[in-house]
Amino acid sequence: MSTTRLNRIAAAGTARRFVRIRLADSLQMFVLARVDNPFLEEVYLSPGITAPDTEDWEDQDTIELAGETGGHLYLDVPTGAVRALIEEHGGEHTDQDEDFPSVDYQLHPIAPSGHYPVTRGTQPIGRIARRTRDWHAIGTGGTQWAGPFNGPEQAAACLVAMVDLDTGRARSGEKELAAALAEHGLAPHRDGAAMYGTSWLTVGPGAGGDFPPMDEKPYVYAYLRNCADEGEMAVDRAVRAGDEWVTVVGCDSPDEDGPDEFDGRTFPGTDTAAVAAYIADWHRDPRAFRAQALKEARARRSAALGEACSRFI
Template sequence: MFTERLNRIAAAGTRRGYTRIRLADGLMIYIKAMPNSAVLEEVYLVPDLAAPDTDDWEAEDDELVLTGQSASGTLYLEVPADAVGELIEQHGGEHATQDADFPPVGYQIHPADDSGHYPVRRGDQRLGYMARRARIWQVLPLGATMWSGAFASSEEAADHLLKAAEAADRHTAHRAEWVLRDALAECGLPLSRGSQAVLGQGPTSWMEIEQLHRPPYRMGDEPYLLVYLRRQDDEDEMTVDREVTDADEWVALLGDDDTQLRGATFAAADTAALAAYVVDWHRDPEATWTAALAADHAHRLAALNAAATRS
């Protein structure tokens, strides 16, 4: 069972005061802790809440003083945070309604591992780790190799990891490969990513749409369709590994085992037309090839005529 509030308290501390956790059954636990605490300084249990009969709960304070007032519950000293977590689980976990001192956030802080590093997650996704060094917190984002940052609190460190992940999500969502995957998702056709290093040009990448039907084709053994992004002023660029800009265009490249032919180009924002073209190609690849071949011949003829006119 995940004890989100307890984990955040153990990491952040309680500023020398007490912070309470409401349990699922309505009972209360009050905690005092320093930041980065595997062992909590003080844990107060209300009268109806009994501590487990274990060594973790042996250090009982006979002179109970809580927030300046006497109380009839039991105060324990130096209790491991994981022992408090086990007690919370025995009472059904943490109540959905808690005090507003730790407002809802989009991340979850997990207990520190043996190295003192706190995993930070967003649901099933690991965002990275955070650790307290001296009086500051540092972070190790997912995929990073070095610790960085100087955050005043664990909450700030975890929030930084969340924002870094959200920025990466936005970047990924706008990267050409994922724009294509989203645009072509309703086509129901298999997509595969291809890449190759081209001498003098650098790495290239593209998305290949597979042909599900396999009758004999006059145009070759098996047709294929590649889609990639390029800048409008760069004939050589072929990529799906960067973000899409307004200055880009999509290129649909037709081919078989023998030949290749540019089928069509589409504006960066015109992914609906690109998807329609893919569907038409899949329905009748030979007709698409014939139309592209005719367009290519017309383009070449127009270029020759223009050159003859200039001369």
């Protein structure tokens, strides 16, 4: 039975104002809630709705509102008790106020773990949770929490974006990066070496990032690796805790000063958008990008050499 609106209110709060919940039988209640709290601060039941004779309601401060309004106001009511009352009236009405934007996911009541399950239709796609003031999201089968986000709505929306909606599970690094590159009008080419179990995504200089045959330069390719395994190259698995994105730049002028291929920047595994933006910068002007990237690569090598030398001084 649907209590979708109450579920979202319980997670997001009501910003210190009352919001209305219409019930399936057209009666209504108004609630005031704090963010991610197991109790609703105030619950006003309009005439026609009677609170159950249970401890959850009996132990609250009850104020009978005088005048034409009538009804009763209850303080600090467990969200679960309010949900049960809504279900007694047939659930929530399909016609609700538009103070919460329409979304294509369903947020479910908080679980004992402190996470809010999220589904799309009947398919579970992951969970969101609040940590201190920020919110985070993790897809079904994922091991890396994404975030931080400003609120549960933003976290759930990101979850929908990061999950493969055909399977309901966390998308592979390939799908994550391809989607991020698509925001810049780029379409990567997938490649790999089956005998070594490696895979990576390459973007070429053509329109839309089309990659020419025969591995012609310039190009940029990117792959995931776990920080504890620098030999890993993969895009066919989901992002995990401890992952980083590695970029490699192939130069179009190998006869000039400097190598014809060198490491670009590395990024946290969850920051796929930054990887895509970096590659998009290269695509706009590969030659100018090459000069800056070479400068950065040399600075990293100098810093590493200086650190190694200092150990022997």
